[in-house]
Amino acid sequence: LTTPPPNAETVPKIESAPPPYSLSSTYLTYLAKIEQAVYKEIKQYTIDLQDRLHLAEAYLKDYEDSTLKGTTHLPENSDPWQKAAEATIHPLIAYRMVRRFSKEFQNFVFHMEHHSENKMVQRLKDEGLQNWPGEMDLAEAMDAILRLHYVYDMNVEEFTNGNFGSIATNVGLTAAQVFELAEYSVNNEYYSQAFDWLSAAEFKIKNENYSAISDSQIANEYKRVIETHDRDYEKNANLQNLFIFDGKLKESSNPIPIRDAKIDYFTRNLDDNAMIAGHYKFLAMCNGVNFQTSKVKSKLKCWLDTKRHPYFAINPLKIELLQVEPPLIQIYDIISDSWIADLKKTATPSLRRPPPIVAGAAPRTAAYAWLSDEDIPNTPISRKIELIADLNVRGMAASDKLQIASYSFGGHVATHFDSLGATDPNNPVVAEKGDRVSTFLVYLNDVEQGGFTPFPLLGTFVKPVKGSAVFWYNALKNGTIDSRMLHGACPVIMGHKWIATKWTHLNENMWKRPCDLDSSL
Template identity: 40%
Template sequence: MENPFASPWLFATLLCLTSQGIAVLGPVSIASSQPAPYALSPTYLQYLSQQERKVYNAMKKYEQELEHRLALVKKYTRDYEKSTILGTSFLGESVRNKERDSIISQHPILAFRMLNRYANEFNEIGKHIAENAEQVSSAIVHEAEGVHGFPKFADVEDAIISVLRMQFMYDLRSSDIAEGKIPGVLLNTAVKLTTEHCYRISKTAQKLKYYTLALEWFDVTKSRFERDFQEEHTAFNASSIDQDILETIAEHNREYQQLYDEGHEYIFAKRIRTASGPRPMTLRTQMVNELSGLHLDEDDPEYYQSIYAKHIALCNGQNFQSRRELAKLKCWQDSNRIGEYWRIRPLKIEQVNSNPEIIQIYDILPDKWISHLKAIAFSALERAPTGPNATPRTAAYSWFKDQDIPQVPISRRIELITGLNVALQVAAYAFGGHVELHFDSKGPDDPNPDPKGDRVTTFLIYLNDVSVAGLTTFPKLGFAVKPVKGSAVLWYTNTPNGPVDKWTLHGACPLISGHKWIATKWTHSNENIFKRPCGLVPSD
């Protein structure tokens, strides 16, 4: 898919939430294929939570066994020190061990305590070691690890990037995130980040050139360190944090012009003149304040920045549709679709944009279909494709043919609505999950055309409610759609004569917490060649 925005872009306990509370999906079965990244998939986060329960129980038992063993060892060494060492200390250090052994063997108390140590403490230590607590614990952990292994540093970095993405998009404060105060998180767990966590986020942001966020996290780290340094053992200190701040500022200033020209958003509106005192406004804030409300031509040098600024503003709840456009929009019940089905159960339709027409249809899928679809997708999710032709996104995907889901005849239902034949992608998003701005069609000039033809329509179905964030934005049209369980958004991705409809540029805002499940059906031109006629004029 075409992606006109190539600019760069938790530590947290993720709970799968529904509008009623915690969603219990039962034991998670993991596919044997390469799993989705742990930080990006609610499936694998829930799987890890399930497995960590086993690991914790094994480690807690191991901890207790080690404490018992340590107590035995300490009892043994203390008795040796208070009898053998103390009882022979009058000999001095120059006396050979053979003479010490002779004294011990002659002294009834020293000899008795030695025999007692062997028979009791030392014997208990030997029995405890023979129980092989390490191997028992190792076997339990290995079983919990499964075929995919536990998360690696790369997975932690994915999680950090998700947190930074959330923070950037919704202008969250690092200090609030560190204290566990995140807007939209429905459960207040009182769980916070440690100073080490904050430092790791800082260093990751610095490495990724997310300079505005890196400096903010370094500030939080320094404040935390000065407050808690006596309680926490860290591999850094106040001086090294100051040095990190100076290095980050120097890197920002040195690369500023190049990053600005490339459309990099994680910089300040101008170079930083001093390490102390207030810093300049961030470029993100300047973009949203000055460009989000503008309608610029594509040849304007600030065009793409203005579109992205509008995307950010839409993710934060703004709307840029004109009063005239809003006055045209309407809701209705439609019973005039294909066949007799909709006469009995009319479609509930809301028009969210008039030209091009984009509609949201409610109660498309019953709860039973949604539950079945999520259940079979749960163990089949894989990482979203990457590469030069893939739209940047953080989600896990699975594909289904109609014969794979006979209990969920979505294709037939969509055909009854649109009159077009379609082929289903299910996607799951965890915290920070998003999709960058893109078009669903590639247009007639695609160098690698699909044999089925270009995409004609997008039918985007929401499989759960999302209470906060996670909107689908259309920045060129100035509006966003809120995910509502069982509803679908329908739009044509190209014009009747084939070119991409540039107004349908869209993206998905990052999640803050919970999860988001969608199912998408695309229709293709060659499979529906007689069902959508070409326009009467070439410009259509």
């Protein structure tokens, strides 16, 4: 796995907004660190509980083997004082009693006092118990797991056995945990997913010695999926983007598998609008499908560029052309490990959950921080981008601050345009600086699996490669939005994903934008 992000301990307690625990590898790392202490605490607690149980049992046994055993000839209901006197005649019974009072009780009371539940709870509170993940974090984590299933057409049985495509691991989920995700799917109207999760739970229960759920719970849940689906079907059938079966489940003996239903949607909605068509191509690309024609592909190439600036005569840029028109390029090895470490370290304390989604904006699940050039004096990345892209980048008017994003499992961005005017024609930033004319996105690490950046309408996608950047223009030369530049981020399956993004604005780059990126060929 990737090395943990720096300064995980410095993750702040955020008063204004709940910390994005499930959304960011940084916060997950912080939790994993806390859990090392929690594990030790609870492990010790079980040892203490066992000690106390043994002490209590030893006391009972000693009393039963001496006093009770030696005084059985008195009737059950005889006078307690008479019984007590009887117990003190025998020297060894008497001795054992004195021993119990002076030794075993002391021991017992000592253990009770020093390892009480209250003290454990206090220690957990000291670790930050009240700020730990809650319902919302769990819902976000469940969404992330279900998103991986949906986007990558995961076989739930394989997935929950810990096998992710080409990667096999030895950790999966229990039948009860799989069942919880099935229930969550139904509650959130992901009916087709619910079926996959239920049948996986049904299968898993057979292979478990002990399961916290039963076959009858699963049977009831199947009934609930069908009933809930059929109840909501009429109401929602007209909603284009709602993932729903074609027809009522009660009447169809064979529900359409999620995979076929997606392909159906893909072909049906292809021409409706860029966002919807883009979504289904996006899913295919996350799975590695490239839609570029052989004619387009034949123009693609890699080269070492020495001409952009004298600096590059001795440090040539390794450029790969991913699409000629509109231009999309990936440039390798543009940022050193020490710059990467500086960016992660500086961003970590201010990583926050994204703002609530406004109408028309794409859902995104990552934690974000914004760095000004002054925040990172030893990492002059704006200057470097100026040299590479030949654009004005430095200064408040020329670009946005550098955006750092930290994704965790299932972390994604739905298809969108980086142009601010695309979602909000009255955006004040557009009025002031002009729209975002270009995007320069740097991958700060390799991702074990998943996390591609697809451009559905170009038919190609970018793979995260540590230290490489992808560059494109969001605006046409006349300044209007280039609607071909729809893109998104595929969910991370395994690993962490960190990116740094610089958006350059139009007004300061009016005269800078080269006529054609191709001229450097």
